[in-house]
Amino acid sequence: xxxxxxxxxxxxxxxxxxxxxxxxxxxxxxxxxxxxxxxxxxxxxxxxxxxxxxxxxxxxxxxxxxxxxxxxxxxxxxxxxxxxxxxxxxxxxxxxxxxxxxxxxxxxxxxxxxxxxxxxxxxxxxxxxxxxxxxxxxxxxxxxxxxxxxxxxxxxxxx
Ligand SMILES: [Zn+2]
Numbered sequence: 001x002x003x004x005x006x007x008x009x010x011x012x013x014x015x016x017x018x019x020x021x022x023x024x025x026x027x028x029x030x031x032x033x034x035x036x037x038x039x040x041x042x043x044x045x046x047x048x049x050x051x052x053x054x055x056x057x058x059x060x061x062x063x064x065x066x067x068x069x070x071x072x073x074x075x076x077x078x079x080x081x082x083x084x085x086x087x088x089x090x091x092x093x094x095x096x097x098x099x100x101x102x103x104x105x106x107x108x109x110x111x112x113x114x115x116x117x118x119x120x121x122x123x124x125x126x127x128x129x130x131x132x133x134x135x136x137x138x139x140x141x142x143x144x145x146x147x148x149x150x151x152x153x154x155x156x157x158x159x
Contacts, residue, residue, distance in 0.1 A: 009063035052150030
């Protein structure tokens, strides 16, 4: 089974970032509903500065929710992602996708919101790092730093 949500999440993020007209023209919001995931992404977006928000619209980033559990964090950034990777059997990858942000729905429900948000910030840090430099390695401390660098607080304090 492959999950086809690429257009939905692209439209969702565009809507949140402020491209309402474009997002509504896509008309894809009725087919899916992921309240827990939307809540987490909304919270992350509120913490992000302009550069971080814009990075979420990068065409190389694809978001997906899968209905099964994995023995990883409840959210995971796969990069670079390609068709040979195991996760690609379950998600319909767009040709331009290089980073796949996957939410494991059952795992999200079994963890607290706070735990979920910490994992999301961490994996978004990896996403931003990779989008900025595709040669960047799987470096967890660097991902934590990158998240902070992309937040609103950091942006306003650096003026
Ligand atoms: Zn990490």
